[in-house]
Amino acid sequence: MEEAIGNPKRTNQVLKKHGLVLKKSLGQNFLTDVNILRKIVSAAELTKDKAVLEIGPGIGALTQPLAKEAGKVVALEIDQRLLPILSETLEPYPHASVIHGDVLKQDLHALFKEQFQDASEVSVVANLPYYITTPIIMRLLEEKLPLEHIVVMTQKEVAERMSAPPGGKDYGSLSIAVQYYCDTEIVTIVPRGVFVPPPNVDSAVIKLTLRGEPPVQVDDEAFFFEVVQAAFAQRRKTIYNNLGARFFSKENKKQAEIILLESGIDPSRRAETVSIPEYAVLSRNLKKYLN
Ligand code: SAM
Numbered sequence: 192m193e194e195a196i197g198n199p200k201r202t203n204q205v206l207k208k209h210g211l212v213l214k215k216s217l218g219q220n221f222l223t224d225v226n227i228l229r230k231i232v233s234a235a236e237l238t239k240d241k242a243v244l245e246i247g248p249g250i251g252a253l254t255q256p257l258a259k260e261a262g263k264v265v266a267l268e269i270d271q272r273l274l275p276i277l278s279e280t281l282e283p284y285p286h287a288s289v290i291h292g293d294v295l296k297q298d299l300h301a302l303f304k305e306q307f308q309d310a311s312e313v314s315v316v317a318n319l320p321y322y323i324t325t326p327i328i329m330r331l332l333e334e335k336l337p338l339e340h341i342v343v344m345t346q347k348e349v350a351e352r353m354s355a356p357p358g359g360k361d362y363g364s365l366s367i368a369v370q371y372y373c374d375t376e377i378v379t380i381v382p383r384g385v386f387v388p389p390p391n392v393d394s395a396v397i398k399l400t401l402r403g404e405p406p407v408q409v410d411d412e413a414f415f416f417e418v419v420q421a422a423f424a425q426r427r428k429t430i431y432n433n434l435g436a437r438f439f440s441k442e443n444k445k446q447a448e449i450i451l452l453e454s455g456i457d458p459s460r461r462a463e464t465v466s467i468p469e470y471a472v473l474s475r476n477l478k479k480y481l482n
Pocket of ligand 1 (some may be wrong): 217218219220221222223246247248249250251252253254267268269270292293294295317318319320321323
């Protein structure tokens with residue numbers, strides 16, 4: 192059996208052999224715990240007719256167990272120095288390939304068309320670079336890529352925000368954006384000590400399962416998200432004050448109160464107490480008024 196790339200001994204050997212100094216600026220904290228790698232892969236529910244897009248393979252710690260389960264793995268890595276290392280570590284897995292590129296700049300629809308035509312399902316599975324976690328997740332969701340799951344390691348706090356229900360301090364526009372597109376499940380909490388080098392925060396693996404249909408009917412998605420952003424503009428203010436400031440002049444601010452009441456939302460509530468279905472009704476009523 193092939194030795195795990197993600198065990199501490201092998202990782203250190205690979206880093207030493209290639210004289211690789213890891214870059215903090217690229218979020219290079221490599222995972223060295225085979226049990227956690229196993230949990231990530233198992234959460235992705237892979238089979239041989241499915242494919243995976245991995246973001247940031249590093250030296251291949253996660254790519255290797257993914258390649259054992261999936262029919263195809265394409266890994267997108269920004270750091271050119273890792274490419275020769277990956278071609279060595281992933282040599283036994285010809286159905287795992289590496290593309291040199293930046294996930295935020297790559298044409299992902301074109302990549303899907305080129306790479307995943309034959310797959311029954313495609314999932315994104317990754318130990319994400321933390322400096323761009325939210326932009327990556329939002330890009331994957333907003334581009335409406337045909338994904339089954341997104342299983343990713345993120346900062347614990349970001350995973351908690353993505354999965355937070357209304358009513359608490361973690362619930363915000365990120366929770367609403369993610370939960371609009373996906374069901375969320377925290378798979379496991381990961382202590383900082385299992386990374387080389389250890390990051391300054393604990394982590395979590397979160398599984399996002401893309402919904403066929405959004406949980407509520409929204410006619411104008413862009414406007415729905417604009418209303419959500421506006422509602423959270425200043426968290427300590429009431430939803431009435433935040434919406435008033437964004438959509439109404441001083442003279443007709445009262446109208447914000449009428450629309451909130453018409454939408455079944457008490458104007459003195461704060462944005463963090465308002466659910467996705469309530470935001471859907473609110474954005475519909477507000478749009479009708481503004482048009
Ligand atoms: N998958 C490996 C693991 O689990 O050990 C490495 C994970 S490390 C947290 C993040 C990886 O993302 C690094 O390999 C880093 O070079 C890569 N990366 C950083 N920014 C990137 C970007 N914009 N596009 C693609 N890869 C990126």
